[in-house]
Amino acid sequence: MNKPLMLTVMIESEEGLANIEEIAATEGVDVISVGTSDLTGSMGVNGDFSHPRVTEAWQKIAAAAKRHGKGLRLGGVKKPDSVLIRTNSIGWNFVVERKYSTLKSAKDLRPPLHGGSRADGGEMERATTRLRSIVARSKLTMAPGVADAMAARVVAKEGYEALYMTGSGTAAVRIGLPDVGLLTMTEMVDNAERIADAAEIPLIADADTGYGNPLNVMRTVRAYERAGVAAIHIEDQEWPKRCGHFAGKALIPAEEMENKIKAAVDARHDSDFMIIARTDAYSVEGYDAALERAARYVEAGADVIFVEELRTVEQLAQVPQRFGVPALYNMGGSGKTPFLTAAEIEALGFRLVIYPNFIMRAAIAAMQNVLRELKSTGSLEEVLKNISGYDERHELLKLPEMIELQRKYGISAVRYGKGS
């Protein structure tokens, strides 16, 4: 079969309605179709299309389809206009029609890409929507940590589906200092924007404490949203915060953090932009208190939960089971949190794992090796065997695409590579 198939699933029972989130999250499903007549039968309001529960059902299904980037078809609808009026409050452009054949492809139904367009003029899925559907799958997604746009390109090229902007890495790369609350919100957002621009995959970013009280958090959320970030994590440390794996942390009261989470949720413009609540309570108040805080932050509206610095598999195993929202595993490099494999983390039920500083540490070691070899031998012979090639680097940095654009817009085109 050469032609790609479009997979449409039909919701026509209360059971389907109850499980819509999982159905919409299923990989391979392109379009959700509502069999409205049968659905009204199953709901006990046979044929009553104007019943408020029917409108509610359409809205719930449409919202799930939107969240997971799926197309939507409302079937059995007799008065399309009235349906459009009643459901357009969810802001989703859907198709009301009676024949599948007029639907070209699920991609045509997707909302436009956040802040961008594709070279072929087509629409792209937003990074936020993409990340939400990734996290809704019942499997683990690995998000390697980066602190600059070039590293983002390396990660995307290696075929990862998501990326993490590490705050500690950002402090390291931007000011050469550790993660002790030195960077401001605007410096973090500026870094995130450059990474998100280069990333090509959804970016989860560190937003420390949200940089102040709930009103500051609102500005922070909007700034990260504008930067093209797909999700941020906010933690309950006092300012100046410090790396979660350092000793001597202090916390804000749980109630204040709940208000920060509520403010974050209220501030986002894009409902797919995810707020990840992080609690640093474990080493300050103990395990039970950390889980209690996590539960309160989920109740306040967090989309994903991140309990920092847990030490044992037994402790970690509770987190994905307990809160009814996806859980994030921080593979911090300190060794306090066990160095589990991705398969082990997935088996515990986590949906996201971040590897904040491993690439950066690899780069430090690689830089030292080059410098030491060069200093002791004065020769590049050994060095050249172990570094990225000259052309490889330029391909990573999209020079071929830039040359195409130079040609297209009448700029004298760069030449590179051997012999040119």
Ligand SMILES: C[C@](O)(C(=O)O)[C@H](CC(=O)O)C(=O)O
């Ligand atoms: C996740 C983290 O906030 C980060 O900045 O990457 C750090 C990671 C680290 O420095 O090990 C953390 O506080 O855990």
